[in-house]
Amino acid sequence: MNLTPHTKPLSPGATLGVLGGGQLGRMFVHCAQTMGYKTAVLDPDPQSPAGLVSHFHLVNDFTDQDALAKLAQLCDAVTTEFENVPAQALDKLSKLIVVNPSGLAVSIAQDRIREKQHFINCNVPVAPHVFINSEEDLRTVGVPHLPGILKTARLGYDGKGQIRVRNLEEVSDAWLKLKGYSGSPMPCVLEKLLPLELECSIILGRKSNGQIVHLPPQRNIHRDGILALTQVHDGCLSSSLSLKIIEYAKSIANELDYVGVLCIEFFVLNNGNDSQDPFSLVVNEIAPRPHNSGHYSVEACDVSQFELQVRCLTDMPLISPRQHSPALMLNLLGDLWAQVDQINDSQDQSLSWREPDWQAILNIKGAHLNLYGKASPRLSRKMGHITFTGDSVTELYHNLAQATRILGIAPFDKP
Ligand code: ADP
Numbered sequence: 001m002n003l004t005p006h007t008k009p010l011s012p013g014a015t016l017g018v019l020g021g022g023q024l025g026r027m028f029v030h031c032a033q034t035m036g037y038k039t040a041v042l043d044p045d046p047q048s049p050a051g052l053v054s055h056f057h058l059v060n061d062f063t064d065q066d067a068l069a070k071l072a073q074l075c076d077a078v079t080t081e082f083e084n085v086p087a088q089a090l091d092k093l094s095k096l097i098v099v100n101p102s103g104l105a106v107s108i109a110q111d112r113i114r115e116k117q118h119f120i121n122c123n124v125p126v127a128p129h130v131f132i133n134s135e136e137d138l139r140t141v142g143v144p145h146l147p148g149i150l151k152t153a154r155l156g157y158d159g160k161g162q163i164r165v166r167n168l169e170e171v172s173d174a175w176l177k178l179k180g181y182s183g184s185p186m187p188c189v190l191e192k193l194l195p196l197e198l199e200c201s202i203i204l205g206r207k208s209n210g211q212i213v214h215l216p217p218q219r220n221i222h223r224d225g226i227l228a229l230t231q232v233h234d235g236c237l238s239s240s241l242s243l244k245i246i247e248y249a250k251s252i253a254n255e256l257d258y259v260g261v262l263c264i265e266f267f268v269l270n271n272g273n274d275s276q277d278p279f280s281l282v283v284n285e286i287a288p289r290p291h292n293s294g295h296y297s298v299e300a301c302d303v304s305q306f307e308l309q310v311r312c313l314t315d316m317p318l319i320s321p322r323q324h325s326p327a328l329m330l331n332l333l334g335d336l337w338a339q340v341d342q343i344n345d346s347q348d349q350s351l352s353w354r355e356p357d358w359q360a361i362l363n364i365k366g367a368h369l370n371l372y373g374k375a376s377p378r379l380s381r382k383m384g385h386i387t388f389t390g391d392s393v394t395e396l397y398h399n400l401a402q403a404t405r406i407l408g409i410a411p412f413d414k415p
């Protein structure tokens with residue numbers, strides 16, 4: 001809940017702040033600046049992608065009280081792009097200026113245990129699970145949870161902080177391993193490993209008056225626990241599934257009294273031919289910010305997820321985004337920069353880095369290259385993405401196949 005409600009909408013010329021300087025912050029900053037706002041970024045990394053393009057960049061930690069006070073002085077309103085920002089930082093700022101989303105909403109999204117409890121309160125189905133806070137809780141693990149995935153309650157992302165387990169012994173080992181990372185008891189959730197038919201997500205914007213608008217639900221393909229491709233076109237998701245996604249998403253946002261942009265990730269399960277309802281929907285997790293799966297909206301919709309973030313933050317009118325082109329979004333991980341070289345005639349290999357062939361990519365019709373300006377590539381690091389737009393779905397997949405061939409990415413199938 002916002003402690004400081006807007007008295008009136010913030011017009012262009014005002015300064016908007018963002019906690020976190022990653023690629024989501026960078027795209028927020030670009031969008032806010034296009035709309036005539038000034039921007040300020042708080043991020044300790046002097047080379048942060050958003051800090052590099054912002055009017056102001058406070059190179060400080062998120063817990064630095066002086067930096068938070070300075071940010072409040074500089075800005076008329078502040079949002080976040082970074083899930084693990086301390087909720088106390090948002091709470092502190094909200095006593096001084098407009099802040100959304102709230103510290104409360106962010107703190108729930110940061111903790112898989114509170115998050116699951118929230119979904120259950122909203123009557124939205126979740127995977128069978130058990131919370132593991134202590135050694136004793138391991139005894140509550142049973143057949144309904146196995147095989148499963150043990151996930152740390154906090155600080156997991158891109159498949160990190162998760163271990164797949166087949167039996168009780170593996171759960172105990174995994175618990176010790178995850179605990180080992182932090183050195184102290186690590187609350188976890190053990191989730192049943194579900195047979196996924198597909199994964200999808202939706203991005204919505206909600207204002208303090210309760211108004212909600214959303215992007216069309218999108219279908220996501222993950223590889224190694226990391227989003228690889230987002231598909232948003234006819235034939236991706238049935239209309240009955242889309243309606244259910246929208247209904248659940250609204251209920252999750254309303255119950256949180258959420259203000260800002262929210263992404264909700266879902267799993268779709270195949271119930272088999274015997275069931276009356278062939279597919280069921282299970283909520284996975286939420287992200288209290290724009291999301292990788294919504295990047296396509298920049299080129300394929302008339303209101304992007306970042307424009308929704310600006311409009312929510314400034315309390316400007318929310319209008320329903322319209323998708324004007326079918327879209328695909330291909331993530332570009334640091335692996336594409338890596339080149340494995342054989343050392344002389346030996347078995348040894350060395351890793352060097354080189355730029356992918358951007359000239360060939362930019363030769364593809366309807367391919368929109370987005371690079372985040374990160375100082376150096378690393379394996380699994382999100383370095384950029386390509387959005388494909390075009391007249392037809394067939395054309396999109398033709399162009400995607402061309403790009404994956406150039407980049408050396410395994411091909412994707414059309415749904
Ligand atoms: P992260 O915070 O890393 O995105 P997720 O919980 O979304 O964590 O898990 C990452 C991916 O792992 C999911 O997108 C999905 O592909 C797979 N996954 C997670 N939980 C389950 C589950 N219960 N059953 C099957 N696959 C899962």
Ligand code: MG
Pocket residue numbers: 265285
């Ligand atoms: Mg996820």
